Amino acid sequence: MQVNWKGVFPAVTTKLKDDGSLDHEAIKSGLNRLIENGVGGVVMMGMVGENAQLTADEKRTVLKLAVETVAGRVPVISGLAETSTALAVQFAQDAEAIGVQGLMVFPGLTYRSDDRETVEFYRTIARSTKLGLMIYNNPRGYGVDMRPDLMDQLKDEANVVAIKEETYDTTRVTDLLKRFGDRFAVFCGVDDLVLESAALGVTGWVSGMANAMPKESVELLNLAVAGDFVKARELYRALIDLFHLDVHVKLVQYIKLAENMTAGYPENVKAPRLKLEGEERQKVVAIVEQAIANVRALSN
Structure with missing residues (x-):
């Protein structure tokens, strides 16, 4: 399947x-529910999916379940979070x-790599697979910032195709789009910055709270991308306190x-x-x- 790097993932x-x-x-039921509510793809075992706490066998089992359940209806993206380049490859x-x-690729875990090491880490993974790579950029959480210069x-690695932007600074969205145009798909990675990011040109969103509110999350992004900011702001305000929970240390x-x-899970x-x-x-x-x-109330 060719991945269309747009929509709510x-x-x-x-x-x-x-x-x-x-x-x-x-796991299977949850995936079906998300797809039925219109998501553009699913990201298995990101940080919300507790990647770092799963065993190697559990990780691969989750992917097998996802691929079998989704059955080509939407793209399945896997988080990749490992402590060494060899394990990542x-x-x-x-x-x-x-x-x-x-693949949504975290920087190497436990060691804070410098710029040269970080670029080489991602380049090595890109050259080890034909899969498209989304760079997971969360410097607050992992101490490594994939700045535009990195x-x-x-940019010459053809399968480095997207970046999950989670610097909590919306100016980074504009900097990336100005510098690279459509070379990289820029995804919002912070639930309570999605409307701001969409206003700047983002059309993809890796969302945590879409697990709880998939239909509403899809509607919100669709409204924003279509430029209907009156309705988008109304829905965003209805959900914003819920979305604020996505940036807490206990977001999982x-x-x-x-x-x-x-949903009862x-x-x-x-x-x-x-x-x-x-x-x-x-x-x-109370917030939920x-x-x-x-x-x-909005639907009444």
Whole structure:
């Protein structure tokens, strides 16, 4: 499948049973729900998918389940988060053999690479596979910033095709589009900056809270890309408090709780994460309930 790098690509949660093992049926059901609500693709095992907490076998099992379930209806993109170049290359090749259509590549984990090392890391992975690569750029989370001058060093790698922009600075969107035009697809990677990013020309969004609100997320991006900012702002304001949860250190727990409330999927997480409890849980529940009520009010 040729990937059309546009639309809402949820960073899909990895559904787990109470004992921490993969919940195969919930994973499959969740994917079907997202597709039925109009997403443009799915990103398995991003940070929201708890990539770094999964074993090597679990990662490959998740990809096999995704490829089999999605069955070509939308592109399946796999997160790639490894601690060494050798492990990253092996995962890329395994993912390609399993049948995914693209990779969202984190910088090497645990070691903060310098500019030269970072570019070489991405270049080596690009040359190891035919899959299209989305660069995962989250300097707050991983300490490595793929600035436009570093992306320039990768422009001759034909399968480096997209960047998930998560610097929390919308001027970066304009800088990338001005410098590269349509050479790289620029995706918004921050839920509570999606309307601002779309106004600047972004047409793709890797979203966490789209797990909980897929239909509304698709509608929001479609409105913004079409230039209907009156309706887009109204919907954005209805969802913004929910979207703010996507940028918290506990975004995985928050998104899984929101998804549990809207779709009934288990909110289990891999330790050392723990399910929410007490006042913190009540606060998130209230935000989700209010977002649901806001969306209902708009439709009346």
